[in-house]
Amino acid sequence: MIAELAVNLRNTTDDSHVFHFAVETTAGLGAWESHDVEASSSKVVEKDVSANSEPVAVHGVVNDRVLAEAHDFR
Numbered sequence: 001m002i003a004e005l006a007v008n009l010r011n012t013t014d015d016s017h018v019f020h021f022a023v024e025t026t027a028g029l030g031a032w033e034s035h036d037v038e039a040s041s042s043k044v045v046e047k048d049v050s051a052n053s054e055p056v057a058v059h060g061v062v063n064d065r066v067l068a069e070a071h072d073f074r
Helices: none
Strands: 004-011 017-025 033-037 041-048 055-062 065-068
Touching (some): 004 033, 004 055, 033 041
Antiparallel strands (some): 004 041, 017 055, 055 065
C-alpha cells in the first residue's frame, strides 16, 4: 500500500509556468492543486494517500496544456 506520493513538477523552459495536478485513487479523484514553478527549476509536492484507498492515476496540466492523463501504480 502506498501511503504518500511525491509528485515532481519539473519546468525545463525559460519561462515560469503554473502546474495543476490531481491524484486519483480507488476512492475517486482528489482536489486539484496549482503550483508556480520558476524557469529551469523543479518542485516536489508530497501528497498523503488515504489508508482506505490506492492511487490509480495522477492527472496534470501545465498552464492550459494537458500534461499527463494517467499513471498506473500497480
